[in-house]
Amino acid sequence: MKKAAFCLVILLSISYLTSCTPLVHHSDRFYNYNDSDFPRNHFPLIDPVEATRERSSSPWELGLGNTIWIRIPNSNNAYYGYSGVAELEKFAVKEDVIMAYSSYVDKQADAYIQNNYYHWFVAIPDKNITEGFHTEDEFDHYIQTLGIQNPEWQIPDEAYKKFAQTGCLDWIPDCK
Amino acid sequence: MIESSPLYALAAVAVAVKVETAQPVGNNASNIWELMKLGVNQADHANITGEGLQSLKDDPSVQAAEGRIGAAIGENTSYGKQAFSIPGNYPTNDPKETGFTADGPSRNFAIGLLTQNPAFLMVHSANLYANNTTVSADGTISTTWKVVDDFDYLPEWNNDSRKGLNYWEYNIGATIADPIYYGLLGAKAQVPTTAEWNQTIPSQSGDEWWNDSCSRCE
Numbered sequence: 001m002k003k004a005a006f007c008l009v010i011l012l013s014i015s016y017l018t019s020c021t022p023l024v025h026h027s028d029r030f031y032n033y034n035d036s037d038f039p040r041n042h043f044p045l046i047d048p049v050e051a052t053r054e055r056s057s058s059p060w061e062l063g064l065g066n067t068i069w070i071r072i073p074n075s076n077n078a079y080y081g082y083s084g085v086a087e088l089e090k091f092a093v094k095e096d097v098i099m100a101y102s103s104y105v106d107k108q109a110d111a112y113i114q115n116n117y118y119h120w121f122v123a124i125p126d127k128n129i130t131e132g133f134h135t136e137d138e139f140d141h142y143i144q145t146l147g148i149q150n151p152e153w154q155i156p157d158e159a160y161k162k163f164a165q166t167g168c169l170d171w172i173p174d175c176k
Numbered sequence: 177m178i179e180s181s182p183l184y185a186l187a188a189v190a191v192a193v194k195v196e197t198a199q200p201v202g203n204n205a206s207n208i209w210e211l212m213k214l215g216v217n218q219a220d221h222a223n224i225t226g227e228g229l230q231s232l233k234d235d236p237s238v239q240a241a242e243g244r245i246g247a248a249i250g251e252n253t254s255y256g257k258q259a260f261s262i263p264g265n266y267p268t269n270d271p272k273e274t275g276f277t278a279d280g281p282s283r284n285f286a287i288g289l290l291t292q293n294p295a296f297l298m299v300h301s302a303n304l305y306a307n308n309t310t311v312s313a314d315g316t317i318s319t320t321w322k323v324v325d326d327f328d329y330l331p332e333w334n335n336d337s338r339k340g341l342n343y344w345e346y347n348i349g350a351t352i353a354d355p356i357y358y359g360l361l362g363a364k365a366q367v368p369t370t371a372e373w374n375q376t377i378p379s380q381s382g383d384e385w386w387n388d389s390c391s392r393c394e
Contacts (some may be wrong), residue, residue, distance in 0.1 A: 036206060063271065064270065066251065067252075069251075073262075076261065078260065078261045079252060081261075081268065083248065084273075106268055110263065173381040
């Protein structure tokens with residue numbers, strides 16, 4: 001009985017220690033798991049763009065870095081600003097280009113904005129480029145001008161799971 | 177376990193007396209006791225006013241968020257050239273721009289707690305928006321800043337969005353407060369909370385926004 005208990009303790013200790021594998025620490029703190037004191041789940045794409053969510057039951061949001069300003073027609077020079085991608089469904093990172101998709105529509109926005117809402121997004125932080133598109137065809141045409149075809153789409157939940165376990169993602173500079 | 181200690185019982189009675197004697201005006205709360213009283217009264221929402229509002233306006237992390245949002249508005253191609261407006265809340269979906277953690281002037285959790293900083297106790301982590309903003313042709317921004325939060329003391333031991341020290345600080349604090357606020361006083365689980373103030377910001381260049389927000393946050 002004592003021997004069995006001893007073995008159980010050893011097994012539990014080994015499983016505990018292996019579960020505590022330290023996360024990879026990056027020279028650029030933006031890419032670290034604990035980079036922010038603001039309590040949200042997050043994983044980095046390309047500095048300064050990251051995906052965040054309030055808690056595990058909340059949708060993912062992607063901050064775009066730069067706002068896309070859309071002038072509302074027939075208004076007194078009123079604008080709607082896309083500062084992020086709400087309810088992020090999938091994303092891709094190819095070298096310095098971030099691509100994202102969401103079917104979300106902002107129900108608080110002006111009717112024109114709602115009827116012409118952007119669902120596809122491209123951000124190139126190094127070049128200060130942020131673009132939005134209504135359709136997949138428009139999006140595909142644009143990324144082809146960047147030399148990208150058939151992006152490798154990622155699901156935010158899966159990327160976060162990997163990041164939380166390892167501190168690494170394929171596109172993080174010192175994880176390659 | 178901690179609830180059975182005499183010191184805890186004494187603290188619980190002191191808190192209960194403070195909350196029960198607090199007198200919020202309508203749905204307005206100017207301090208933590210009035211806000212807790214609104215929770216005990218099952219209020220459908222609470223407005224932070226008076227001392228609590230001033231504490232939020234003075235908080236370096238709130239001012240840093242103001243700076244980030246102001247800088248983003250200043251990037252509009254019409255800025256400084258012609259008048260424009262931004263109806264509704266801005267930014268819409270960018271918690272990195274809107275999110276802040278109010279720890280008080282020291283920006284330190286422990287000091288915020290020990291000095292009973294109103295912004296720390298009444299809000300702590302929340303989002304800031306610029307609501308119904310107008311910008312004149314010369315670049316002067318007029319906006320209503322709006323803090324949106326849910327007031328609660330619910331421990332979140334299973335919520336891994338809080339990381340490191342913040343996870344332990346929040347959950348230990350909430351675990352201590354939980355039996356008093358919910359158990360003894362029977363408060364509502366979460367009270368939607370807002371705080372609003374108007375501001376007119378003179379024309380600034382992008383660099384000035386950036387420098388201003390950073391000098392405040394250091």
